[in-house]
Amino acid sequence: MTRLALTVNGERHVIDVEARHTLADALRERCGKTGTNLGCEHGVCGACTVLVDGEPARACLLFAVQLEGKSIRTVEGLAQDGRLHELQRAFMEHHALQCGYCTPGFLMLAAWFIERYPQADDEQIRELVASNLCRCTGYQNIVRAIRAAADRRR
Ligand code: FES
Ligand code: FES
Known part of the structure; x- marks a missing residue:
């Protein structure tokens, strides 16, 4: 040990x-x-x-x-003081998860991304999410959710 x-x-x-x-x-x-x-x-x-x-x-x-x-x-660590992180809210609002197994990984990847690149366009978000696998959602709603959270942050 x-x-x-x-x-x-x-x-x-x-x-x-x-x-x-x-x-x-x-x-x-x-x-x-x-x-x-x-x-x-x-x-x-x-x-x-x-x-x-x-x-x-x-x-x-x-x-x-x-x-x-x-x-x-x-x-x-995303939610603070009982309040969901903007990405968690956006994933709920845009139905960006089904079984949810992949979701913590997408959330952490996206948290890093929107903090660093809040001006990113959809193409860059699609490139980002290509690094993680989701067997359920088909990705469109994940891209929409990240887009919405990034827009709120600008
Ligand atoms: S469990 Fe780590 S990349 Fe799949
Ligand atoms: S929501 Fe099921 S694997 Fe992504």
């Missing part, structure tokens, strides 16, 4: 992990943040996307021991 300290959604966690544990394992099993879903566990689907020091990352591809001192943002 290795002991490491992480900040998750602004809260410090000191956890013990095995060398084989991924960031997703650490978040789910050691930090109690089960909102980060695992799909392929091979870096393909994006369901496990979180932000590591502000940048999107596949939590299934990083070993937890690599992340000493890092700041992680997960889907649990």
